[in-house]
Amino acid sequence: MNILLIDDHALFREGLSLLLRAALKDVHTIEAGSCELAFEQLRANAAIDLILLDLGLPGMSGFDGLRQLRHDYPEIPVVVLSSNEDRDSVLRALDAGAMGFVPKSSTSGVLEGAVKVILAKGIYLPATIFLAEPGGAEPRPPAASPAARPSVTCAQLGLTPRQGDVLQLVLQGKPSKTICRDLDLSLSTVKTHTSAALRALNVTTRTQAVIAAGKRGLSFGA
Known part of the structure; x- marks a missing residue:
């Protein structure tokens, strides 16, 4: 690393x-x-x-x-x-x-x-x-420490493994064309998976998705 x-x-x-x-x-x-x-x-x-x-x-x-x-x-x-x-x-x-x-x-x-x-x-x-x-909106309590914060998986959000792969790259800031190349998917498929992932997080933009993922402790680790 x-x-x-x-x-x-x-x-x-x-x-x-x-x-x-x-x-x-x-x-x-x-x-x-x-x-x-x-x-x-x-x-x-x-x-x-x-x-x-x-x-x-x-x-x-x-x-x-x-x-x-x-x-x-x-x-x-x-x-x-x-x-x-x-x-x-x-x-x-x-x-x-x-x-x-x-x-x-x-x-x-x-x-x-x-x-x-x-x-x-x-x-x-x-x-x-x-x-x-x-x-x-009303202020929310501070987020838990990294060690104590509960985590959620993509499967628990109702996403398929491939949708989770796309969401991970979206959160990393990768553009759709790069995601297409990395995952060997068509642009239309990437857009469909991205839309599904954003819906699962109840957001509409990547920035909102990063914040939502942080709140939920979303992890892509094995």
């Missing part, structure tokens, strides 16, 4: 790298202090499995970098790891293609649990995304 860490603070990168290697087996971390350096690393390392991205970066901003990452490397999931954890920042990151968001204010235990959830192909979002619902 190769994880690319993009953050302009070397001490934070080193600490996160130590945490990941101590908590997970067979993890190799690659570090970059900017988006520009990250793209150099991506060109040199074809086997990167996950990207953890800070938003406050010198040069190209984290948001611009995120959009370019999703365009140039749609097969690699990107998770934002940032000190900007307000709802607008989280939603903006999800809209740009992030499949999860971990606040830097998290404790090492929460961060470790969140990364494990993400590597198990789940979704982790901060409690702030659940507190201020659109349309003036």
Whole structure:
């Protein structure tokens, strides 16, 4: 498992790298202090499995970098790891293609649990995304910690294995054409499976699907 860490603070990168290697087996971390350096690393390392991205970066901003990452490397999931954890920042990151968001204010235990959830192909979002619902709804209690949060499977949502495969790639921000290629499906089939998956989550957009998956602790792990 190769994880690319993009953050302009070397001490934070080193600490996160130590945490990941101590908590997970067979993890190799690659570090970059900017988006520009990250793209150099991506060109040199074809086997990167996950990207953890800070938003406050010198040069190209984290948001611009995120959009370019999703365009140039749609097969690699990107998770934002940032000190900007307000709802607008989280939603903006999800809209740009992030499949999860971990606040830097998290404790090492929460961060470790969140990364494990993400590597198990789940979704982790901060409690702030659940507190201020659109349309003036009543605030909801904070989400449970990653370790305590109950999980649900695609089968429990009434989805077929193939619909679950499509939903997983949709949550990762992959475009329909890429999903067609990855799963060897026609575009019409991908659209049909996507519609079924969104209905199962009672949402209409990918960003809403990521939030709903995070609330329910949706996991695609074996």
